[in-house]
Amino acid sequence: MLVIDCPYCGPRPELEFSYGGQAHIARPANPATVETSDWAAFLYLRSNTRGLHAERWRHVRGCARFFNALRDTTTDKFIATYRTGEPAPAIDSRGDR
Amino acid sequence: MNSWRTDGGGRIDRTRALSFSFDGRRFTGFEGDTLASALLANGVHLLGRSFKYHRPRGILGAGSEEPNALVRVVRDHSRATPNLRATQVELYDGLVAESQNRWPSLGFDLSAVNDILSPLFPAGFYYKTFMWPRRAWHAFYEPRIRAAAGLGRAPEGPDPDRYAQRFAHCDVLIVGAGAAGLAAALAAAASGARVILCDEQPEFGGSLLAEPSARIEGMPAADWVAAQRSALAARPNVTLLARTTAFGYFPHNLIGLSERLTDHAAAPSAGSLRERLWQVRAREVVLATGAIERPLVFPGNDRPGVMLASAGRTYLNRYGVRVGSRIVVVAGSDAAYAAALDLKAAGAEIVALADVRSAAGEAATAAAREASLPVSLRATVLGTSGRLRVSSVRLGTVTSGGAVEESSSVACDAVLMSGGYTPTVHLFSQSRGTLSWNAERNVFVPGKPAERTHAAGACRGIDALAAALADGAAVGSVAAAAAGFQGSTPAFEASAVEFGSAGAPGALAQPGPTPPAKAFVDFQNDVTTKDLALAAREGFRSIEHIKRYTTTGMATDQGKTSGMNALGVVADGFERSIPEVGLTTFRMPFTPVTFGVFAGYARCDLFDPVRTTPTHDWARGHGAVFEDVGLWKRARYFPKTGEDMHAAVARECRAVRTGCGLFDASTLGKIEVVGPDAVTFMNRLYVNNWSTLAVGKSRYGILLRDDGFVYDDGVVARLAEDRFHVTTTTGGAARVLGMMEDYLQTEWPDLKVWLTSTTEQWAVIAVQGPRAREVISPLVSDIDLSPGAMPHMSVGWGKICGAPLLLFRVSFTGELGFELNVPADYGRAVWEAVYSAGRSRDITPYGTEAMHVLRAEKGYIIVGQETDGTATPDDVGLSWAIGKAKPDFVGKRSLERPAMKAPGRKQLVGLLTEDPTVVLDEGAQLVESARQKVPMRMIGHVTSSYASAALGRSIALAMLAGGRARIGETLYVPMPGGDIAVKVTAPVFYDPEGVRLNG
């Protein structure tokens, strides 16, 4: 069970959280003008990263807020967590900024 | 009869004799014995039969590494634990143990014919032999293999014992309370860190408990252990856990511990806990897990009486048991010499000390010479004999040219062997730390940790006593400091008679190029050198593939005694080094863990939370039969005396169609969407146009995902300009709120909207039927219920029996209907008031089954029944609900994708069977013609199917390819009992004009 650092509450055990998939996939502002293939990519195409992955988590059994995290998929180490709307920190997998 | 028990010494209490039985034979042991030591003290070496060949097996080790001596310990018919290692079972008075994997008896096992037929069971035999004919697998091979193979039997009755679970946090968790672990605990505890020290054994001390020569701080090592244990126990910052196995190392330094509390007791007090699961989150973890001796690999090395040298020493020094009187010692490591010396000093005869190396270490050589041990160098073992216990060993010599010559046959009653020690890196490997190769000692030791993990002592190759104590103390200090606690590192003065423990993994030299058949590498899974050679010959190169093909290391012992020898054999075969071959990953659990401790409290009534509605007790009192809907208990039907479900549901349905029915709809999800941007939010989320919904009105809403598929539905009321009362399906309440929060928080954070779950705040009482208004109107105040003032889909605030009332005029039955929303605490009282007010009109409580029939008669869908996550609104005939003028809503863009408009999509239709008494099976497939070859072309499936009282016949809903264009056609439902002809109809069977709900 992972320990996840909620940006609003601090470190909490994984069982308080739910996973929300890849982060930074914005819903197009005007879907009607989006090409069908681009819309399909928005719906279905996700990266399968080996290494640092920006992903959404929700502290669903805590403050109920969504936030983003950088997690190394090979080690399950969380390099950073940050609030929704903030850009992903420029960090490499060793945690160096 | 020979007395195998020594006259004195050991850590057993000779004044406390314990009686026990094994396979029905009665024996006596002593307090402090394990089942294994007590059996050996009685001269019993034969304890079980092997997994595949049913070969007689004895005791190999003295601890958790034991692969052979698996037994079933029986207290009663529901307290019988299989697959326990006899070496870890603490003896108690009255203990009853049975051997496993034998029939009819341990001494004569018919399946031992597998041993003679062993050429038929090579590596991978499951994959090869039983491939054909295919259908014979389930019918024939698998049941027979399962009966013949496999390990012990589970108990018959439900487990009556109690199990607890707890979470714990500490600064330093130390696994293993041997010399290094104790030193680490003393160092970390002195710094003030919160320390947990656990050990799988009942006593702390590890190998020190079997080392009479060891002295620490001027006292015998065992006394020092006891003194330090007391000192640690007195500290408030230290938790000591004996009989506690660290079985798993999980991410972020979470360690699973299984603490056994009563298995050692003769008569556990009633209600006491049997086991406790600890989930420990440690800042720093110190692994002081020790090392395990390797067997040597030679033909017949699995015969009862052939044991690890360390086990022979442990049985002698800790339990006061000589494992034999005429012992052959086979040395692949100096460690074997210590066993030979101790047993000789205890009166056993060492008939040969066959050292497989060209030279032993200096200390071992000198001690052997002084004790006149019959040492021969460059030796090998060619075979053993003895049916149920070893009786002789054939020794050989390896010439300087490398040839193997037979030298002698030696009669004996025990063989002790040592291939050197393997550091116990299971937990470190589980944590995904990388192992590094120590070429000097031929072992893998912890390298780069993946977690905040430190290794100390023998598990990283430091096993001389003084060095292990110093290493433990230093590592304990480092771990405490890493957790933020500084302290001085204690120093311990220690001495012991010690020889080296290094060896070389692999098999002993044999004559001829073909590996011998019965040189066992993995005892528990019956894997031999021949199997490993076969896997290599058949082209397997990766050690991970060889492991799976031969099943070596995959038994419950997790390769503790076999892993390195398998690597050595494979490396020799490929003429590569062991690090080039690589190591497989160890998996949890270190030793098997009971299901009970994982289940913990979550059994029976506590298995899951139960949600009940305010009328639950009333419904129970009125004979309701309940069904589980998620965690909810919902009344399914209310049978009267003598009624079956069919009769009860038919009566309930008739009551709603002709009079008045009463239904608890409280489980419907309810979400309040509030704020100045509430209507914008609802417009963006749901398909409908909410701008045109007036306050005091409601509308059937549909929620899609952005992929365009129906996700949920429900009636949505506008209670104020800025306030919507959204209902969801019973099962969808939590996920709909989650989806709303997702869009609100991450896509539209600028919207001023607040979402609140109100599911459990409201009791919802549905009153449905032509007489519904008559029933409730005497009770309702402040609302005009007349059809003109309160038409279908209107909503109003008022009072009922004095309680606050949010009244919906809605119908999920097609009849005139109301849903009374009252605060949950008033639910039962209002329900009963409505029920008594309706008695004169024959008001009838109905359950979910009647509700389903009534809505199906009207063609109303249930999300998750008619839809399956691939249905669009149009597929289920709901495109009328879409706000076409809206520029966007969740899912709108996807509805424009070509595939979503393609002809031939499955559409909602009705089905009427040709024979009106036939009720179709839900999930049954539709085909155009029943005269097709199997597999037939399936063009649709039945989603709902009931006997309809109102129509006097069966009805069904289905999703059918191009369904709306096929209305009127006859299709077929092929079933095992024959093909059923059905006519495709519109999905509304009853009152298609919808006049009744406007009553």
Ligand SMILES: [Zn+2]
């Ligand atoms: Zn939080």
